[in-house]
Amino acid sequence: MIDLRPVGYIVGLLVAVLGGTMLVPFAVDFFYGNPDTGNFALSAMITIVAGSLMALATANASLRTLNIQQTFLLTTLSWLVLPVFGALPFWLGEPGASYTDAFFEAMSGLTTTGSTVFTQLETLPEGTLLWRGLMQWFGGVGIIVVAMAFMPTLKVGGMQIFRSEGFDTIGKVLPRAAEIATSISIIYLMITAACAVSYAAVGMDFFDAIVHSLTTVATGGFANYDDSFAGFSDATEYVATVFMVLASLPFIRYVQMLNGSGKPLFKDSQVWAFFGFWAFLVLSMAAYRYFNAPIAAEQTFRQSLFNVTSILTGTGYASTDYNLWGGFPVTMFFLMGLVGGCAGSTCCSIKIFRFQLLVAAVRSQIQKIHTPSGVFTPRYQGRRVGEDVMSSVTAFFVAFMLSLALLAIALGLLGLDAMTAISGAATALANIGPGLGDQIGPSGNFESLPDAAKWVLSAAMLIGRLELLAVYVLFTTAFWRS
Amino acid sequence: MIDLRPVGYIVGLLVAVLGGTMLVPFAVDFFYGNPDTGNFALSAMITIVAGSLMALATANASLRTLNIQQTFLLTTLSWLVLPVFGALPFWLGEPGASYTDAFFEAMSGLTTTGSTVFTQLETLPEGTLLWRGLMQWFGGVGIIVVAMAFMPTLKVGGMQIFRSEGFDTIGKVLPRAAEIATSISIIYLMITAACAVSYAAVGMDFFDAIVHSLTTVATGGFANYDDSFAGFSDATEYVATVFMVLASLPFIRYVQMLNGSGKPLFKDSQVWAFFGFWAFLVLSMAAYRYFNAPIAAEQTFRQSLFNVTSILTGTGYASTDYNLWGGFPVTMFFLMGLVGGCAGSTCCSIKIFRFQLLVAAVRSQIQKIHTPSGVFTPRYQGRRVGEDVMSSVTAFFVAFMLSLALLAIALGLLGLDAMTAISGAATALANIGPGLGDQIGPSGNFESLPDAAKWVLSAAMLIGRLELLAVYVLFTTAFWRS
Numbered sequence: 001m002i003d004l005r006p007v008g009y010i011v012g013l014l015v016a017v018l019g020g021t022m023l024v025p026f027a028v029d030f031f032y033g034n035p036d037t038g039n040f041a042l043s044a045m046i047t048i049v050a051g052s053l054m055a056l057a058t059a060n061a062s063l064r065t066l067n068i069q070q071t072f073l074l075t076t077l078s079w080l081v082l083p084v085f086g087a088l089p090f091w092l093g094e095p096g097a098s099y100t101d102a103f104f105e106a107m108s109g110l111t112t113t114g115s116t117v118f119t120q121l122e123t124l125p126e127g128t129l130l131w132r133g134l135m136q137w138f139g140g141v142g143i144i145v146v147a148m149a150f151m152p153t154l155k156v157g158g159m160q161i162f163r164s165e166g167f168d169t170i171g172k173v174l175p176r177a178a179e180i181a182t183s184i185s186i187i188y189l190m191i192t193a194a195c196a197v198s199y200a201a202v203g204m205d206f207f208d209a210i211v212h213s214l215t216t217v218a219t220g221g222f223a224n225y226d227d228s229f230a231g232f233s234d235a236t237e238y239v240a241t242v243f244m245v246l247a248s249l250p251f252i253r254y255v256q257m258l259n260g261s262g263k264p265l266f267k268d269s270q271v272w273a274f275f276g277f278w279a280f281l282v283l284s285m286a287a288y289r290y291f292n293a294p295i296a297a298e299q300t301f302r303q304s305l306f307n308v309t310s311i312l313t314g315t316g317y318a319s320t321d322y323n324l325w326g327g328f329p330v331t332m333f334f335l336m337g338l339v340g341g342c343a344g345s346t347c348c349s350i351k352i353f354r355f356q357l358l359v360a361a362v363r364s365q366i367q368k369i370h371t372p373s374g375v376f377t378p379r380y381q382g383r384r385v386g387e388d389v390m391s392s393v394t395a396f397f398v399a400f401m402l403s404l405a406l407l408a409i410a411l412g413l414l415g416l417d418a419m420t421a422i423s424g425a426a427t428a429l430a431n432i433g434p435g436l437g438d439q440i441g442p443s444g445n446f447e448s449l450p451d452a453a454k455w456v457l458s459a460a461m462l463i464g465r466l467e468l469l470a471v472y473v474l475f476t477t478a479f480w481r482s
Numbered sequence: 483m484i485d486l487r488p489v490g491y492i493v494g495l496l497v498a499v500l501g502g503t504m505l506v507p508f509a510v511d512f513f514y515g516n517p518d519t520g521n522f523a524l525s526a527m528i529t530i531v532a533g534s535l536m537a538l539a540t541a542n543a544s545l546r547t548l549n550i551q552q553t554f555l556l557t558t559l560s561w562l563v564l565p566v567f568g569a570l571p572f573w574l575g576e577p578g579a580s581y582t583d584a585f586f587e588a589m590s591g592l593t594t595t596g597s598t599v600f601t602q603l604e605t606l607p608e609g610t611l612l613w614r615g616l617m618q619w620f621g622g623v624g625i626i627v628v629a630m631a632f633m634p635t636l637k638v639g640g641m642q643i644f645r646s647e648g649f650d651t652i653g654k655v656l657p658r659a660a661e662i663a664t665s666i667s668i669i670y671l672m673i674t675a676a677c678a679v680s681y682a683a684v685g686m687d688f689f690d691a692i693v694h695s696l697t698t699v700a701t702g703g704f705a706n707y708d709d710s711f712a713g714f715s716d717a718t719e720y721v722a723t724v725f726m727v728l729a730s731l732p733f734i735r736y737v738q739m740l741n742g743s744g745k746p747l748f749k750d751s752q753v754w755a756f757f758g759f760w761a762f763l764v765l766s767m768a769a770y771r772y773f774n775a776p777i778a779a780e781q782t783f784r785q786s787l788f789n790v791t792s793i794l795t796g797t798g799y800a801s802t803d804y805n806l807w808g809g810f811p812v813t814m815f816f817l818m819g820l821v822g823g824c825a826g827s828t829c830c831s832i833k834i835f836r837f838q839l840l841v842a843a844v845r846s847q848i849q850k851i852h853t854p855s856g857v858f859t860p861r862y863q864g865r866r867v868g869e870d871v872m873s874s875v876t877a878f879f880v881a882f883m884l885s886l887a888l889l890a891i892a893l894g895l896l897g898l899d900a901m902t903a904i905s906g907a908a909t910a911l912a913n914i915g916p917g918l919g920d921q922i923g924p925s926g927n928f929e930s931l932p933d934a935a936k937w938v939l940s941a942a943m944l945i946g947r948l949e950l951l952a953v954y955v956l957f958t959t960a961f962w963r964s
Contacts, residue, residue, distance in 0.1 A: 326897075326899075327902070327903050328891065331894035332891060335890065365873065369554075370961045372637060394843065398843060401883060402840075402844070409813055409817065413810045415808075417809040418812035418813045421813045476852065
């Protein structure tokens, strides 16, 4: 039997902390004179009490050694229980959502997906908008810590390839997590502050600059307006692009940079692959638009740059309805969302390093079939990739594709048309934000979906954010026996 | 340098034989008194002469030992050169197609895809309709021979798992191919004859029964009518279903059955997986339709049975426009086409045994992450699957998905809308037939696509039919150096 106490203790503490942060939007609503402030106070109280009780009930746990089972449980339970409480302000306060909608929004926030069920965002009180931003921001830094501290040890989806990177205190999961969390958080905070200042410099008002910096650096994509970034100045799109890209690189490289060495960043092969792929996408999209749309060259480039960056990084902002750009752009937008950014960033989806490894595997297989006697091992960063990592990455890819198919079928069964079902499954599993089509596309909203579809999508966001296998492992009997 | 002579010799002979078979539609047109017969004679003459010259020019080749390079070249060149000549009757005679359209139709035929660019099929002379059917029929038996004789030796896409099945004369590629071709062809002919008789028994006229039996057993899907099977009797749908299923099972099992042992068929795990998946799809589709469509139970079941079987097996007939059935059916139809039937049948796509292996790989990966010290090997038919087979199958799956993405992007670039581009890429690569949407869906036609898109789709059919890597290997410099 697994000792659930350490898991309950940490999750309890996290819930209590979440409750504490609800006091920030409470204060903001109070400051802006919004009438609804009581609901943040009530939500904070419930959350703090519930979290504290959970922690107290399990306080006799030994935290020295989290074993593998406990670590898996901890990650999934964190991302499952926090939205349960994070949804309270949306349910008890503005916009007075149903609990289904409130939970969907909270899960979309904490997983940095950015799909929203709320409309007329402009009319929501500042506290509610800030709470959406804060949940994405915490979700963003949370996943970096999990990706760097837990995933390599857990060998999920080939993340063990990053095991020897930067932090080498393997075995002691929690001290390692604390160490990583501290240095990553400092960087994360610095980039967020720089983003907020830059947004303000190009014309955003103070509040918008704060909230959008939170959701930019988290590559989350919640915006304060129904038409996302369409109402902001042109320069805003450039600023957002810079920070979405910064948020898509491995944060561990920034830590190393602060410690005096920029080399690891510039030698990181996934960084180069990301920039190469990004440049290719932006330029081909801009070229296509240049020859097919009657708009100015700068606007063509800027719209391509901003919207491609937004979808590739899984942020999910939109500055225009790119759904109307035609077959090539829409196909590209659908597919690029399945790529994502670098491991160890706030980005989600399959991630660029897995595509590097998968392409290497196909290449070595092609070599193998024409020279059966030869030995061809896929390489990453010039080093041979072990069979262990390779089978882990391919299993992830297969699990991703099969999950996508099953989710699309489930959504179809709930009444969504084929394009909405398939792109909805993809946007949730890859934590992007918008899907395709009129209903959930960049100018649409997830509000109109049936409740059951919202729960399916919430599950997909959770599964995708935690790299699938880390969740699926909980559904095996062997996991609970050991 | 590769000795191209044996390859040229065999391809030349195949072309000459193809030219000879053109005399069959010639005779048929003559019999029906169609005025256009001269064009089949001209096409036959050109084809026979060209093939004979090719064979004569390379007749000094040693055929004793085809090496791996030559075998790869032989398969791809066969499926590339035969449609070049197979297109002639469509180009020179009825329906007087452009060479692009004629080549597309011939490639769609020889790869047993079944997408068509011809409309008003009813008005075409019998010879032309028979020629479409004959090309699918030859393509069908051709691929079984290649799959059983060449692919296991070539280790393409995990097919080496079938290496020790039935025919064990490894090393001598050509005698093996001849041995396999003979016994498979007898079975193939018997099933086709049974199919034709059955079709006639349920009311098809003689000519329709012949042509549709050719395209059923090939899981090809060319029909003699624009509305495919919609005009035939209800019983016809059941008959077609039986023979589409028979054509989706490993033909080697029928050979073994004729040799006295039915056991191998009933012990074949891919056969069970296929039947299980097929039953699940048919029943869930019928159940959905039963609760969502105001039609009789028998009709619900029959339409679900026929159309699901048609798409799952990659045949591509339609008895109704299932595009209009709603989100769940359309999503299912899109995804089931990517599954396909058994290896060693006329079916295409990813195939059921690869999904069995891929799911086994994901399962063993999940076991591995919660018990890192354990050794978990994926199993197939109760036996451990070697790393060699596993990496070969996953490389195939990755290559399939990446090819799908690139093809969809290329089609988008050529002006197709996103759903047409994505489903068109899928239906060509998986050799199914119809796509989704109004343009290329079950009630549509590929005629309206731009010429460039038809060439891209033709390439996709070829690549998909030959299990991708067997074609891609030709594009490496190492292949040509060795």
